[in-house]
Amino acid sequence: MLFSLISLTHSTTVKAASKINDYIISNKIKPAAIQNQKGTFSEWTGYRKGVGHPEGIVVHETSEANVTAQQFTDRFNAHWPTLETYVHAFVDDNKILNIHNTDYSVWGAGPTANARYVQVELCRVNSYDAFARSLSNDAYYIASKLIQYNLPDIPGQTVISHAQASNTWHETDHQDPVYYFSTWGYSMDQFNDLIKTYYNNLKTYGDVNGHNDHVIKVHNAHGSFVPLVGINTDNQIVPIENRDLGNNSVWYTDQKKVVDGVTYHRVATHEWVADSYKA
Numbered sequence: 346m347l348f349s350l351i352s353l354t355h356s357t358t359v360k361a362a363s364k365i366n367d368y369i370i371s372n373k374i375k376p377a378a379i380q381n382q383k384g385t386f387s388e389w390t391g392y393r394k395g396v397g398h399p400e401g402i403v404v405h406e407t408s409e410a411n412v413t414a415q416q417f418t419d420r421f422n423a424h425w426p427t428l429e430t431y432v433h434a435f436v437d438d439n440k441i442l443n444i445h446n447t448d449y450s451v452w453g454a455g456p457t458a459n460a461r462y463v464q465v466e467l468c469r470v471n472s473y474d475a476f477a478r479s480l481s482n483d484a485y486y487i488a489s490k491l492i493q494y495n496l497p498d499i500p501g502q503t504v505i506s507h508a509q510a511s512n513t514w515h516e517t518d519h520q521d522p523v524y525y526f527s528t529w530g531y532s533m534d535q536f537n538d539l540i541k542t543y544y545n546n547l548k549t550y551g552d553v554n555g556h557n558d559h560v561i562k563v564h565n566a567h568g569s570f571v572p573l574v575g576i577n578t579d580n581q582i583v584p585i586e587n588r589d590l591g592n593n594s595v596w597y598t599d600q601k602k603v604v605d606g607v608t609y610h611r612v613a614t615h616e617w618v619a620d621s622y623k624a
């Protein structure tokens with residue numbers, strides 16, 4: 346039928362830019378820290394490729410209004426044996442709660458997906474700003490887990506929605522987070538764009554928002570490591586022989602100092618790196 350051809354053409358060629366992603370990125374929304382809060386789930390089963398080898402992440406949405414990440418965590422911890430479900434993390438606009446070691450599998454989306462993926466639940470919120478913050482937290486958790494397990498970011502493969510898991514393996518019928526996203530004019534494709542931005546920025550700069558004055562990446566074009574120096578109380582440079590930084594490594598820095606016209610960035614209490622090594 347001609348109608349379906351037209352609609353198919355439109356849905357595959359038109360990719361809407363996301364105002365919500367723009368809001369998150371232009372306001373440099375800072376995700377919450379990932380908080381490890383030991384849960385009660387007592388099934389310690391590896392993935393099909395073994396303990397510590399997930400193949401990606403399933404994106405869930407709780408489908409229940411007005412329940413925070415902490416409230417969901419408490420409920421799952423109390424009732425998982427009867428609910429017969431458990432996930433690795435709950436995320437809302439304020440918190441990222443990791444409640445089961447992601448080296449081991451959980452019960453989130455049917456046996457096939459459970460044996461392959463980390464499972465994270467996004468909690469429903471009630472304002473535009475809270476929705477943006479919850480997405481930022483969720484995307485940060487997902488990008489961090491991909492990086493932790495040395496996984497590439499491939500939408501539909503290493504990052505899938507619960508709906509995609511249901512439609513691929515038919516072991517559950519859940520379609521989250523598609524409907525909830527749509528109530529905010531948002532889509533899984535747009536969420537994948539946000540995850541990609543965060544993933545790339547975390548890998549390059551160590552920060553979801555890209556360049557950050559407190560994060561530096563260092564590289565020595567003329568050697569296999571980046572030298573460190575000390576700065577003594579007379580403001581003189583003292584070489585450090587027994588410690589150095591790896592090429593292309595990323596460091597938190599809290600201070601700058603100029604000695605003899607060279608700017609140094611502090612990366613440990615008594616260790617500095619010259620600005621010329623900034624990658």
Ligand SMILES: [Zn+2]
Pocket residue numbers: 404405406453507519521
């Ligand atoms: Zn789900």
